[in-house]
Amino acid sequence: MASREYGQFCGLARAMEMIGERWSVLILRNLFAGPQRFTDLRKGLPAIPTNILSARLKQLEETGLATRRALPHPERAVVYELTDYGRDLEPALIALGRWGARTMTQPRPGEVVTAESVAMSFRTTYQPEAAQGLTAGYEVRMGDFTFNLQITDGVLAVGIGPHPAPDLVIERLTGHPIRELMTGDKTPDELLRDGGIRVEGDPALLNRFAEIFRL
Amino acid sequence: MASREYGQFCGLARAMEMIGERWSVLILRNLFAGPQRFTDLRKGLPAIPTNILSARLKQLEETGLATRRALPHPERAVVYELTDYGRDLEPALIALGRWGARTMTQPRPGEVVTAESVAMSFRTTYQPEAAQGLTAGYEVRMGDFTFNLQITDGVLAVGIGPHPAPDLVIERLTGHPIRELMTGDKTPDELLRDGGIRVEGDPALLNRFAEIFRL
DNA sequence: CCGAATCCTGGTAGATACTG
DNA sequence: CAGTATCTACCAGGATTCGG
Numbered sequence: 001m002a003s004r005e006y007g008q009f010c011g012l013a014r015a016m017e018m019i020g021e022r023w024s025v026l027i028l029r030n031l032f033a034g035p036q037r038f039t040d041l042r043k044g045l046p047a048i049p050t051n052i053l054s055a056r057l058k059q060l061e062e063t064g065l066a067t068r069r070a071l072p073h074p075e076r077a078v079v080y081e082l083t084d085y086g087r088d089l090e091p092a093l094i095a096l097g098r099w100g101a102r103t104m105t106q107p108r109p110g111e112v113v114t115a116e117s118v119a120m121s122f123r124t125t126y127q128p129e130a131a132q133g134l135t136a137g138y139e140v141r142m143g144d145f146t147f148n149l150q151i152t153d154g155v156l157a158v159g160i161g162p163h164p165a166p167d168l169v170i171e172r173l174t175g176h177p178i179r180e181l182m183t184g185d186k187t188p189d190e191l192l193r194d195g196g197i198r199v200e201g202d203p204a205l206l207n208r209f210a211e212i213f214r215l
Numbered sequence: 216m217a218s219r220e221y222g223q224f225c226g227l228a229r230a231m232e233m234i235g236e237r238w239s240v241l242i243l244r245n246l247f248a249g250p251q252r253f254t255d256l257r258k259g260l261p262a263i264p265t266n267i268l269s270a271r272l273k274q275l276e277e278t279g280l281a282t283r284r285a286l287p288h289p290e291r292a293v294v295y296e297l298t299d300y301g302r303d304l305e306p307a308l309i310a311l312g313r314w315g316a317r318t319m320t321q322p323r324p325g326e327v328v329t330a331e332s333v334a335m336s337f338r339t340t341y342q343p344e345a346a347q348g349l350t351a352g353y354e355v356r357m358g359d360f361t362f363n364l365q366i367t368d369g370v371l372a373v374g375i376g377p378h379p380a381p382d383l384v385i386e387r388l389t390g391h392p393i394r395e396l397m398t399g400d401k402t403p404d405e406l407l408r409d410g411g412i413r414v415e416g417d418p419a420l421l422n423r424f425a426e427i428f429r430l
Numbered sequence: 431c432c433g434a435a436t437c438c439t440g441g442t443a444g445a446t447a448c449t450g
Numbered sequence: 451c452a453g454t455a456t457c458t459a460c461c462a463g464g465a466t467t468c469g470g
Contacts, residue, residue: 004237004441004462007262009322010332011339012244012308015315022219022235022443029227038452047222049444054453078452085317092310093227099307100230102300107224117225124226219443219460237462253433264463269434291470293433 003059018063019089023048025096027056028082028089030116031066032123033160035081044116060086090123097124101215115145119158122149122213125182126156130211138209139163141171142178151212168201170209182215218274233278234304238263240311242271243297243304245331246281247338248375250296259331275301305338312339316430330360334373337364340397340428341371349427351420354378356386357393366427383416385424397430 003021006013019025023045030036030044041053057080060066065086071077097120107113131154138149139162148163149156163169172178177196180186188206191197199206218236221228234240238260245251245259256268272295275281280301286292312335322328346369353364354377363378364371378384387393392411395401403421406412414421 005323005326006238006241007326008241008260008332009319009326009328010241010244010312010335011314011316011319012312012335013241013315013332014318015311016237016240018315018318020235020237020240022231023221025231025235026221026223026225026228029225042452045223047444049446050453051445051455052443055442076451088317089314092307092314095307095310096230097225097227099226099304100228100233101226102303103229103233104224104226108220111220111222111224113224117223117228120225120227254431262463264465265434266436266464267462270462291432 015092018065021056021059023052024056024060025093027053027060028065028086029093029097029120031080031082031086032090032093033116033119033158035069035079037077037079041080044114046112046114065089093120094124097121101125115147115160118142118145119147119160122147122158123156125213125215127212127214128154128156130208130214131156134208134212136167136205136208137163137165138205139166139169140178141169143172166201168199168203168205168209170206171198171200172196173198179215181210182213184210184214230307233280236271236274238267239271239275240308242268242275243280243301244308244312244335246295246297246301247305247308248331248334248373250284250294252292252294256295259329261327261329280304308335309339312336316340330362330375333357333360334362334375337362337373337428338371340430342427342429343369343371345423345426345429346371349423351382351423352378352380353420353424354381354384355393356384358387381416383414383418383420383424385421386413386415387411388413394430396425397428399425399429 003017005017019028026045027041030041042048042050057066061068064083066080066082069079069081071079101124131151133154134151135153136151140147140149146162148159148161173195175196177191181188181191188210218232220232234243241260242256245256257263257265272281276283279298281295281297284294284296286294316339346366348369349366350368351366355362355364361377363374363376388410390411392406396403396406403425
């Protein structure tokens, strides 16, 4: 079941036996965006060899972190999705991602930005204290990617794709305004003035956004 | 620097590039117990090949998570210790260890219990809310291992070895009383009555202990 | 004795081709 | 679409050896 063992009776060792192999946590990260087909995972993990993806999915299923489900008839497709047990990894992955983000100044040559990694960065930068009691829906459009961020009574849910009923739409026009907003390099007003972003909806929610998602 | 890359501009991917190889996080876990010599690490990681330990330490040094330091003259020894950056991983490792501990009912055949893994389990089971404002020093003796747990204004520090001035000493006599205390399988009174443990010091702190460390 | 480096073997990952 | 098959390259495991 566990791939290779460490020989220690230790929670951390058990965790690493289950998710410590190459690619496992990135597959899990992508599954947090919702059920994914084999091909979706390939698209979101451009560098993964297909035999490895196969092997990892099999292992995640065996260890009870994900399930494999065949969609009903007309859609002849298979989807993988997290179990509750797999979903319980979220705090750990957020903590890891937050730690790893500290060395992320610029993309290295050859590095791509995927929708799932951006979705993850919304989770890692989320400041629950700054969103105390807030309920609001954001749609964030960044070139090819669109995200829906639903905050319900201070609890964040991130999805890929448009928001059905956003309170505020933030659209990237030029540069990296979302990142600048989250780092504090630029203020919302500056970005609106110099044309980096365009917004629709309640403008007060833009300032709130900059407080809630802090790098 | 990073061992093998994932080709994604993502904090989680960066983290896994730095600590995702086999044994890395267990080495880090052991370094949380304080500066360790090569031989200490070998003792705490009985199954690690020495060349791998060597290679990982070199990598941890290169990536800035640990430093290698030669002790001053009479002690001709080398110690490895965490940098601040390495220490920042603690929340992530705690979250991972807590998640992994859920499948830890019984040691599997061949699995050993090391002092560092027990020390880690005190960190993962620690409930800060239950220790609000508390300041107390515990010494926990479990057969070969002794731990010092210092809680200072609700903040926990775990060390291996005796406590210089404990407010309460908990000594294991038979069975697995500490685990039973932490799981709630037995109450402090039951354990005192049936002789599983012996305590010295403020007995009220024993009940507090059972609230603070919950599996 | 401590802290490794070296060597060999076997297993896991990477790249690509192929198939139900 | 969702994988399997095959081949190669690299990394981990285990034992031994070596220098300070």
